Amino acid sequence: NAGVTQTPKFQVLKTGQSMTLQCAQDMNHNSMYWYRQDPGMGLRLIYYSASEGTTDKGEVPNGYNVSRLNKREFSLRLESAAPSQTSVYFCASSEARLAGMYYNEQFFGPGTRLTVL
Amino acid sequence: ILNVEQSPQSLHVQEGDSTNFTCSFPSSNFYALHWYRWETAKSPEALFVMTLNGDEKKKGRISATLNTKEGYSYLYIKGSQPEDSATYLCAFPNAGGTSYGKLTFGQGTILTVHP
Numbered sequence: 001n002a003g004v005t006q007t008p009k010f011q012v013l014k015t016g017q018s019m020t021l022q023c024a025q026d027m028n029h030n031s032m033y034w035y036r037q038d039p040g041m042g043l044r045l046i047y048y049s050a051s052e053g054t055t056d057k058g059e060v061p062n063g064y065n066v067s068r069l070n071k072r073e074f075s076l077r078l079e080s081a082a083p084s085q086t087s088v089y090f091c092a093s094s095e096a097r098l099a100g101m102y103y104n105e106q107f108f109g110p111g112t113r114l115t116v117l
Numbered sequence: 118i119l120n121v122e123q124s125p126q127s128l129h130v131q132e133g134d135s136t137n138f139t140c141s142f143p144s145s146n147f148y149a150l151h152w153y154r155w156e157t158a159k160s161p162e163a164l165f166v167m168t169l170n171g172d173e174k175k176k177g178r179i180s181a182t183l184n185t186k187e188g189y190s191y192l193y194i195k196g197s198q199p200e201d202s203a204t205y206l207c208a209f210p211n212a213g214g215t216s217y218g219k220l221t222f223g224q225g226t227i228l229t230v231h232p
Contacts, residue, residue, distance in 0.1 A: 031218045042224040043161070043206070050218070058219070090160065094218045102148035102210035104218055105163035
C-alpha cells in the first residue's frame, strides 16, 4: 500500500498563477484533509472532506478551493496564488466513521513545498 | 477555536537524558487526545491515541499519560537518542456531528537530542 500520496513534491509559482495539488489515498478512508504548515504556526486545517461528495472549510480556507473527486482523491486548488500561500501543504486521511471519528489517527502524505514569488 | 497548547516550544537534551513535555487541552467535551511524531523532511506519524482519564500508553522508550479532568497530557522519553529528534505534536478532536475526524493541533515541541 502506498498510503497517502501527493503530487507535486515541489512547485514554484508566480503571483497570480493557478495550480492544483493532488492527493490520493489507498486505505479506503472516508475522511480527507488539507493542512498547511508554516514556521511557528503548526498545522492549520484548510479544508476537509468527511466523505465522498462533501467538503467543508477549516481554519484557513481563504484563497483555496477543493474537490473530492471520489473516495480516493482530494485535490486543493489555488486559483490566483499569492506570496502568503508560500507554505508546505500536507494531505491526510482517516477512517473517521461516525462511531469512531474522535479516535482514528490521521495518515499524512509526504507534503508539497510551494513557493509563490 | 479550540485552545491546544504545548510546552516547551523547543528542548535540547543530551543523549541518554530523559525528558518530558506537556500538552494542555480543553477539559470539557473530552473524547480523545492524539500524539504525533514529526521528523524533519518527513510526515507526521501517529504515536498514541488516548481516550481514558489516567491512561498510560507506551511505545519503546516513549510513553504518555493523560489527565482529562485537568486537561493535560505528558509525553515522556526515557534515555533519549539522536533518532528521537523530532517535533512532537498533540491534537484534540473537534466535537460535533459534522466534524468527522477534524483535529486541532498544538504548535508542537521541537526536541533535539545531541550526541
